[in-house]
Amino acid sequence: MDWIHTQFPALSQTVKGQPVAFLDGPGGTQVPQSVMHAISHYLSTSNANAHGAFATSERTDGVIKEAHQAMADFLGCDAQEIVFGPNMTTLTFSLSRAIGRQLKSGDEILVTCLEHDANVSPWLALREKGVIVRTIDMNPQNCTLDLADLAHKLSDKTRLLAITYASNAVGSINDLPRIIQAVHSIGASVFVDAVHYAAHGPINVRALDCDFLVCSPYKFFGPHMGVLYGKKEKLRQLLPYKVRPASDEIPDCWETGTQNHEGMAGVIATINYLAALGKQFSPAVTDRRAAIVMAMHETHRYGQQLCKPLVEQGCFMLGRVKHP
Numbered sequence: 001m002d003w004i005h006t007q008f009p010a011l012s013q014t015v016k017g018q019p020v021a022f023l024d025g026p027g028g029t030q031v032p033q034s035v036m037h038a039i040s041h042y043l044s045t046s047n048a049n050a051h052g053a054f055a056t057s058e059r060t061d062g063v064i065k066e067a068h069q070a071m072a073d074f075l076g077c078d079a080q081e082i083v084f085g086p087n088m089t090t091l092t093f094s095l096s097r098a099i100g101r102q103l104k105s106g107d108e109i110l111v112t113c114l115e116h117d118a119n120v121s122p123w124l125a126l127r128e129k130g131v132i133v134r135t136i137d138m139n140p141q142n143c144t145l146d147l148a149d150l151a152h153k154l155s156d157k158t159r160l161l162a163i164t165y166a167s168n169a170v171g172s173i174n175d176l177p178r179i180i181q182a183v184h185s186i187g188a189s190v191f192v193d194a195v196h197y198a199a200h201g202p203i204n205v206r207a208l209d210c211d212f213l214v215c216s217p218y219k220f221f222g223p224h225m226g227v228l229y230g231k232k233e234k235l236r237q238l239l240p241y242k243v244r245p246a247s248d249e250i251p252d253c254w255e256t257g258t259q260n261h262e263g264m265a266g267v268i269a270t271i272n273y274l275a276a277l278g279k280q281f282s283p284a285v286t287d288r289r290a291a292i293v294m295a296m297h298e299t300h301r302y303g304q305q306l307c308k309p310l311v312e313q314g315c316f317m318l319g320r321v322k323h324p
């Protein structure tokens with residue numbers, strides 16, 4: 001904890017003479033000094049657009065490449081499968097519009113009542129095309145997803161399930177491996193909102209076998225940006241909305257316009273911070289992905305330890321806040 005405290009300047013603030021504690025998980029996280037440094041270093045040495053034959057542009061190309069690899073290490077996939085964008089909401093609207101191009105009237109999309117609206121409205125927008133959006137219920141006694149309702153609503157008309165990894169409202173973590181298997185068995189795709197979950201545990205998109213997953217680095221100690229993972233074959237098979245001169249190659253064809261390069265420099269530092277945190281627990285680990293997974297396991301363990309007394313004392317009851 002001492003090492004962590006020294007990384008975050010925001011933690012040395014006082015409010016009315018008292019040290020601060022940030023309990024604003026749903027609103028985002030504070031960033032380590034290394035992330036601030038990486039952003040300002042990029043702006044002071046390399047600020048340029050991409051693909052130019054001059055030094056700052058070449059450095060920018062390097063940052064873009066490295067940022068994709070950093071997020072690939074965080075999620076356990078290939079760099080080509082990583083798409084950057086302004087935030088999760090914008091990326092989800094881009095993807096839903098592209099998916100909508102391949103849907104017809106009467107096709108169904110399932111969302112759940114545990115979703116943030118950023119994982120509902122982009123799918124509701126497809127009602128313009130006659131797509132039907134159905135909502136999976138939760139079990140009211142413990143705020144977990146009603147799997148019987150999911151099984152009941154899955155049908156040969158289902159094209160996609162949009163589901164959160166963890167609810168930012170009640171904290172329920174969905175049993176994604178089981179759910180994804182059920183959805184794939186009827187030939188539909190799965191889009192996972194991992195925005196809330198990403199700060200709390202390791203993510204392995206290959207093991208999950210989800211088709212798409214989104215997260216936002218500002219929720220795990222990084223800058224305000226969004227990241228979309230898509231299976232290579234899925235990203236290639238869809239037709240994104242883009243300008244004509246833009247590349248047709250993935251992931252470039254999904255990254256419309258000029259990207260937030262200083263944010264990408266910050267994302268590289270964010271991922272390196274997490275890897276450094278993992279190495280605090282396991283100094284012998286040299287592989288970045290392994291160090292990140294270690295950091296996220298330890299974060300999860302520590303979070304559980306903090307919550308346990310609250311749960312045991314009945315402050316939280318099965319994911320719901322129990323008011324005294």
Ligand SMILES: Cc1ncc(COP(=O)(O)O)c(C=O)c1O
Binds near residue numbers: 027089118193225
């Ligand atoms: C679970 C969840 N999904 C999506 C979002 C929206 O993310 P963004 O602000 O990156 O669009 C949030 C933001 O709080 C969230 O908590």
